[in-house]
Amino acid sequence: MPLAPLDVGMDHTRRDALVGSALALSVATAGCLDFAAGDGPQGPEGTPATLTCEDDAFVRLGQPFEASIARTLVETDETALELSSEGTTETYGQSLRLVLRNTGDAPAPTRGELAYSLQRETGEGWLDVRGSTTGEAVELPRSEGSIDTSSAYSWDLTLTESGIADAVDDLELAVCPPLGPGTYRFVYWGLVGAPPIGAEFELVG
Structure with missing residues (x-):
């Protein structure tokens, strides 16, 4: 069944909301991607003398x-x-x-x-x-x-x-x-x- 036409003002408001949501999602996603891109290996490099853990329960x-x-x-x-x-x-x-x-x-x-x-x-x-x-x-x-x-x-x-x-x-x-x-x-x-x-x-x- 075809949908009834929306009021122009309502359509404008909804379109603005969608654009704003998309922009916010884009910014959040970009932040996650930037974080992931810089989240490389943080442990000792090369051939360490041994492997040491600061957690006493490990x-x-x-x-x-x-x-x-x-x-x-x-x-x-x-x-x-x-x-x-x-x-x-x-x-x-x-x-x-x-x-x-x-x-x-x-x-x-x-x-x-x-x-x-x-x-x-x-x-x-x-x-x-x-x-x-x-x-x-x-x-x-x-x-x-x-x-x-x-x-x-x-x-x-x-x-x-x-x-x-x-x-x-x-x-x-x-x-x-x-x-x-x-x-x-x-x-x-x-x-x-x-x-x-x-x-x-x-x-x-």
Whole structure:
């Protein structure tokens, strides 16, 4: 049904209100964009001596593996798996996308998709950037799983403090200190009967 024509004065008033609202939204959005554009990595740069957190309740995640890290490809007695990432340089605030594919002929048993570490290179070695905020040490959830042949696990991690911490449900995790430009690595240590497999990348602002 066609709408009745509006009074000219009312139409003028409504048009002014819409223009004013659009302008206010534009200004607010521009402010958010400006803030986001300057909100880069705030943590230590390069290769810090260690990772230090000022929060006394923060307990850093340990390294749940001792074996050397396989790069890109790992073989078990039964099958083979390949870890791929989009690049070796990642920008703060963007997504880190990784895929672990079973390229062999048999299923690969795993400890679940959350059995990974996200570490930074320091003078003390590789340290996980995440930790518990409860004052007590915690372990990442493990579950019995499997990557079937021609199948894969995939991760899409937002490279911010909250994005990394929130990727694990049911655990109160945080990233401390904040991420800074430097060398990091993703390590999946959940392959049963196989060494951990990892991919390094440089984080930039």
